[in-house]
Amino acid sequence: MLTNDPTAAAVLAAVPCHPVPPLGKSPALDALRSARSGHGLAVGSDGVMLILRRPWLALDVPVTPPIAAYLPYGSVGAPKADLRCGLIPCEHLNEILDHFRAALPNEAAAFVLWNEKTGVFAVNLPDIDEATPSRLVYRNPVLPPDWHLICDIHSHGRGFAFFSATDDADDAHATKMSLVFGRLDQPDGPMMESRLCACGMFLPLPRSPFAGESHAA
Structure with missing residues (x-):
C-alpha cells in the first residue's frame, strides 16, 4: 500500500503510476493499455x-524526455495515437463546412x-449564445447514453x-479532437488547424480525422 490517506489513495487509483519491468510483462500496464477508459x-x-x-x-504519448538517473526499468515503448472509432465519414465534414459557410x-x-x-x-449543431465575425459562444451537448463527443469544431469565418x-x-x-476552420470565403478551400486535447496537453494530429483527408494542419 502506497498511502493510508483515502483521498491520496483515490487519486492514485484514478491516475496510477507503474514502473516498467526490465524483463517480462506488467499485468497492471497491460490492464491499463487494454482498458475501455482511464489513464495513467x-x-x-x-x-x-x-x-x-x-x-x-x-x-500513448511521452510526457518527459529520458530520465538522466539510472533506472533499472524497461522501455515505455513506442508512442501511438489510434482512433478506436475509425475515421469520420467525409460527408460529415462537407455538412459542417456547408453550415460554416451559410453562417458567414x-x-x-x-x-x-x-x-x-x-x-x-x-x-451536432450546438446552441449558440452569441455569434459575430470575431466572437462565438456555444454550449457542449448533453450526451445520451453510449454517445461520445470526439470532435469540437468551430470556424473563424x-x-x-x-x-x-x-x-x-x-x-x-477535455479529451477530444479540436479543429478550427478559417478563410471559408476563399475559392481554393478553407484553411484548418487541428490538435488532440488530452490531459491538458495539445498534441498535433498526424492526419485529418476525416476519411479521404490525408493531412492535418
Whole structure:
C-alpha cells in the first residue's frame, strides 16, 4: 500500500503510476493499455509515458524526455495515437463546412459525436449564445447514453484559422479532437488547424480525422 490517506489513495487509483519491468510483462500496464477508459503513467528507463484510453481513442504519448538517473526499468515503448472509432465519414465534414459557410460572416460551431454501441457518427449543431465575425459562444451537448463527443469544431469565418487563448482555456480539461476552420470565403478551400486535447496537453494530429483527408494542419 502506497498511502493510508483515502483521498491520496483515490487519486492514485484514478491516475496510477507503474514502473516498467526490465524483463517480462506488467499485468497492471497491460490492464491499463487494454482498458475501455482511464489513464495513467508508465515510468521506464527512457522516460515517462502517458497511457490514455477512451472508448474512441488509444493514446500513448511521452510526457518527459529520458530520465538522466539510472533506472533499472524497461522501455515505455513506442508512442501511438489510434482512433478506436475509425475515421469520420467525409460527408460529415462537407455538412459542417456547408453550415460554416451559410453562417458567414459570423463564426459557427459543430460537434462530431460517436455511438460506442452502434459505431455511428453524427453531427451536432450546438446552441449558440452569441455569434459575430470575431466572437462565438456555444454550449457542449448533453450526451445520451453510449454517445461520445470526439470532435469540437468551430470556424473563424473569413479570418485565419488558429487557436486562441479562449480556445486553450476551453480545451485544457477535455479529451477530444479540436479543429478550427478559417478563410471559408476563399475559392481554393478553407484553411484548418487541428490538435488532440488530452490531459491538458495539445498534441498535433498526424492526419485529418476525416476519411479521404490525408493531412492535418
